[in-house]
Amino acid sequence: MTATDRTPADLLRSALAADPGRPLVTFYDDATGERVELSVATFANWVAKTSNLLQSDLAAAPGDRVALLLPAHWQTAVWLLACSSVGVIADVGGDAGAADVVVSGPDSLDAALACSGERVALALRPLGGRFPQAPSGFADYAVEVPSQGDRFAPFAPVDPEEPALIVAGREFSAAEVVDRARAEAPGLGLTGPGSRLLSGLPYDTWEGLNAGLFGPLATGGSVVLCRHLERLDEEALAKRIESERVSVTAR
Incomplete structure (x- = not known):
């Protein structure tokens, strides 16, 4: 990620230039058993x-x-x-x-x-x-x-200053998405490249979008995005956290 990145698309381009082969999004659907990396x-x-x-x-x-x-x-x-x-x-x-x-x-x-x-x-x-x-x-x-x-x-x-995202009634410009994702990364436990966040949050709030996509993208990390995570018991969740080398969770 670079200081000149002003939109989420910029963040993705920087991630691609830095390390195209690393995992970015690992998705689980615990209703169907699907896993996609x-x-x-x-x-x-x-x-x-x-x-x-x-x-x-x-x-x-x-x-x-x-x-x-x-x-x-x-x-x-x-x-x-x-x-x-x-x-x-x-x-x-x-x-x-x-x-x-x-x-x-x-x-x-x-x-x-x-x-x-x-x-x-x-x-x-x-x-x-x-x-x-x-x-x-x-x-x-x-x-x-x-x-x-x-x-x-x-x-x-x-234009990074134009509206880019509306969620839960709140409008963000592209630059605001990037700036807020970076600013809130420490609070999510995202410490930089290599951080791996497991999120079971829905995408209907800023918090869910940030944990489930923008925060990891803005910091060079990755996300384990889990749908229907409530179907897992604590033992199964602990095994996933271990197997996916998760460093922080949001659920």
Whole structure:
């Protein structure tokens, strides 16, 4: 990470330049038994493809609002960084009716139909699998994203002072996301490169987003992101913490 990083997308570029092979996001779904580990390079490739989809196929432009109706999930983290790369506002859990684009998981499709713009659905199946049949009125992310380019360049420069994130009614610029993630890192126990945080927090608050993505990204660390963590007993959780070499938890 460098002092010149002013957006979350900048942080990812710096992480990619520093050590592309290290783990960045390790995801568990304790309802399905899924485990996915993404290196910085693999995560950045997903972000590049999603950014191209967002900018080109979905015609999103800086200042547009993208409602993310998604749980804490590795694909949600990808979308958050894609929004930062394009310069659109990621409105986490936002009103689909007020959004230019909506990105929905399988449990929020009815609410997502309120969007009059482009609609994308994520099946959130293991290994990024597609829906057996795409929901009516939606593009299936798993069908659309593989053919997108592996490199991304925004059509317009992203202004770090413009709105970039809305969560729990609070708006942040891209620069505020970076600055706050850095400032709050010590409180999370993130001491620098190599820190590994296990988060069971949802993505519907700043605290959840910071612990589950932005804090580790801003400090050269990594995150073990756990969905349905409440299904684990303390013994199983202790084994995960040991096996994943977790240094700090947020749950």
